[in-house]
């Protein structure tokens with residue numbers, strides 16, 4: 001009797017990768033096991049030069065000793081003139097599939113100038129990966145677990161925006177990570193970034209003694225609601241004090257913060273006394289953040305420097321950094337009709353966007369961010385929010401984001417939630433995130449022509465708050 005068993009390795013293998021598409025939009029393929037395809041790999045489909053199409057592998061299955069098989073999306077057909085036509089894709093039977101070369105991937109960008117080189121494709125040798133700068137006119141959500149390289153990578157992208165676009169940015173920087181954005185490092189020097197950065201107007205504002213770079217807010221300019229949030233006043237529960245606050249400028253006049261309490265005390269009314277006590281108890285007048293005649297952060301932003309870094313880390317009272325965020329966001333919102341574009345970058349965004357924090361200042365900041373997320377886009381107020389805790393960012397903020405950058409994230413719960421919100425990203429590409437190394441990121445949404453996994457390039461400027469090393473004893 002004939003032996004019908006097959007030894008491992010005898011199973012049928014293809015020596016070529018073959019693909020088929022029934023609808024001209026998606027394709028299925030089989031490939032030899034040694035093919036270098038992964039979810040996200042760009043492939044050419046077809047060998048007849050007139051009918052070559054560009055596709056992206058989205059999912060793969062394999063069996064040891066067998067073949068690879070999977071499916072993907074056809075991104076466009078390559079025309080005679082060598083452009084990629086997304087609307088002219090067509091079905092095909094058993095076409096050859098091969099890894100797309102750099103010049104093919106380049107076609108994805110069409111005629112759009114995409115000078116923002118941020119690194120290289122993880123699966124594509126040294127092919128540069130780029131972002132479309134014109135699509136930062138949407139909100140961007142950036143996440144990855146602690147240490148995945150978010151802040152470093154964000155720095156790479158912000159440098160490119162700064163060098164190649166005229167889009168001004170304000171960076172809310174809780175860990176002083178971007179305070180050296182104006183100082184090229186040795187790599188930046190070699191890459192020619194030094195002279196470009198030197199030409200840019202980069203303002204670094206920080207807590208500290210009064211000076212040209214001090215980070216200050218003018219209490220008087222804040223809206224009534226925001227002043228009430230600073231003083232934790234509710235319009236109904238604290239109606240008498242709230243009312244006193246409404247009339248503060250008429251009764252107390254425009255006095256410097258340290259004079260508010262004595263002036264209120266000098267008034268007869270009970271509400272004035274209670275308000276004075278409240279201000280004293282909260283130690284609001286001790287806050288260094290008040291401008292008291294000095295230039296306020298909103299004055300600086302009014303001049304629209306190319307980049308304004310707000311170092312929020314060094315205040316003595318945690319509420320001071322919330323006051324800065326609130327004053328800046330309120331001011332930008334207030335002037336939205338001017339339609340002056342600005343990229344609002346918030347690192348550690350869960351600090352300001354959490355659905356769980358309920359102090360009046362936290363609520364005021366969060367509500368303003370929710371409003372900007374929902375309505376700011378058409379006024380040129382574009383958010384870029386970075387966090388290691390997506391589940392702690394209010395869901396209505398994330399759902400307004402069109403661009404996604406995802407770095408290593410091991411939490412299945414977080415990944416599931418993101419996959420639901422960013423449903424246009426192939427599940428198998430999301431599934432690669434737990435295996436990412438530091439500095440690897442998945443970009444998807446409007447700012448890339450197709451979802452792309454990137455090894456981030458090197459920073460051109462100095463990082464501010466690099467990790468602190470463990471001190472070791474000398475032997």
Ligand SMILES: Nc1ncnc2c1ncn2[C@@H]1O[C@H](COP(=O)(O)OP(=O)(O)OP(=O)(O)O)[C@@H](O)[C@H]1O
Nearest residue numbers: 145146147148149150151152153388439456466467
């Ligand atoms: N692509 C990279 N190349 C070289 N060093 C990197 C890269 N990415 C990150 N690092 C280094 O790794 C450390 C952690 O990176 P980073 O601060 O960007 O992580 P993070 O995701 O922002 O973490 P956290 O959520 O804790 O803020 C930093 O010291 C940074 O210099």
Ligand SMILES: [Mg+2]
Nearest residue numbers: 150151152347
């Ligand atoms: Mg960080």
